[in-house]
Amino acid sequence: MDLPNIALNKPTKQSSDFDSSLTSDRAVDGNHNPYNIVRRCAHVAVYNKPSLDWWQVDLQQTFLIQTVSITNRRDSYYDRLTNFSVEVHTSDPTINNNSGLQLCYWHEGKVGDGLTVDLPCAVNTIGRYVRIVKYSPGIRPLMLCEVEVRGTLLHKTYGGMDLPNIALNKPTKQNSNDDWSKSSDWAVDGSHSTNAEVRNVELNNKPWLDWWQVDLRQIFLVLTVSITNRWDCCPDRLTNFTVEVHTFDPTTSNNSGPQLCYWHKDTVGSGLTVDLPCAVNTIGRYVRIVKYSSGDKPLMLCEVEVRGTLLCNTFGDASVVFSRQSTGAREPDYIIASHENIGKLDCANMCLREASCNGFNFRSPSVSAVSCELLIGALDPIKNVSWDVYTICRFQCPSELAHEPPPSGARDFLQQAQVPVLHCPAVNPTEHLWDELGRRVRQRQREPNNVAELALALQQEWQNIP
Known part of the structure; x- marks a missing residue:
């Protein structure tokens, strides 16, 4: 092409x-x-x-x-x-x-x-x-x-498809309201009006820190965040801000897994929209825009759009497929990080965010005690009745599932959608998946000639894997 x-x-x-x-x-x-x-x-x-x-x-x-x-x-x-x-x-x-x-x-x-x-x-x-x-x-x-x-x-770099605005009409929060009519949800209502007399989000309560956030409801690989500034007055308020992506809600979790998507150091032009590309592998559920030391120039947003690709959900809100490798055992030698008092799904998501993680040790969470240990390398656990060892697979959703959240029974949902459940091998699960995709792409009648063709070929071959 x-x-x-x-x-x-x-x-x-x-x-x-x-x-x-x-x-x-x-x-x-x-x-x-x-x-x-x-x-x-x-x-x-x-x-x-x-x-x-x-x-x-x-x-x-x-x-x-x-x-x-x-x-x-x-x-x-x-x-x-x-x-x-x-x-x-x-x-x-x-x-x-x-x-x-x-x-x-x-x-x-x-x-x-x-x-x-x-x-x-x-x-x-x-x-x-x-x-x-x-x-x-x-x-x-x-x-x-x-x-x-x-x-x-x-917005079309994944399989040649135009990705939708995944923030549209999703739940939002902000640290304060300038008045009752300027609520946080106005920034995701789909209106790009830049006249603040009729729409804006304005924050004035905390002069040292202003923030606004949207809950995407599921975990995404976030690609871009687009922000529209006001034009009628005070456009210089949208300046020197960061775009963050969190795995968990930062308003309720002290360990929300923050990742920096983009730091915009200067002012967005009057009435303009900026498309901000996130850093590679920015993964999470909550997108937060933060302005530090705002003083008498509070954060103001007329519209925020987020684009990305859904990571498959197979266990509640988890964005991974994981399976128990060993019961009553623990891998002691390949620990790359540990976390206190978090649940199994949270531990799996922490592993997802580490590119090298291929499994985790887990035990029932308790206050001030490590319950999650992220692992790398070949797993050879030893007996420990308090722990279990899990292996993990990561993959992105088939495109037709990208907009439909799973029902309470995730496996039932996959069966209804005729999507086979991926059973993880014990070691390096992603390597097997990429090997299979690579073989299929090389066997195509016409090999891809550029990045766009390669992305499309991967998307198509993903659908063909039994």
């Missing part, structure tokens, strides 16, 4: 214009003519900014960027396109000093006369703004005849 050019006719800017005909939009008009004599290239002014020339395009949505292709001029001065970087930013670097800069590619040396170079981005380069920067241009300003960007929409 050939990915489309997502930069075509999108809004552009550059550090300066050579003249009124060589504007920044020339580089995304779809014309690959490299002869600048017909005025088809973007050209930064000579001598205008000798320390830095730049050109950028706003993709208008957040993408996983794979390649950036650049066509150089042919008729003369082709050596001006030399020693430049391709950057990807989460927010507009012309208005935000902390725009989430990521280096896609550094091109050292010249691009050939009239040639096009296809530059692969670093793995997991995610953002909305693609910027080409030439440092110390002197009398050789930046010139681009055409720029093409290819990637996959961040």
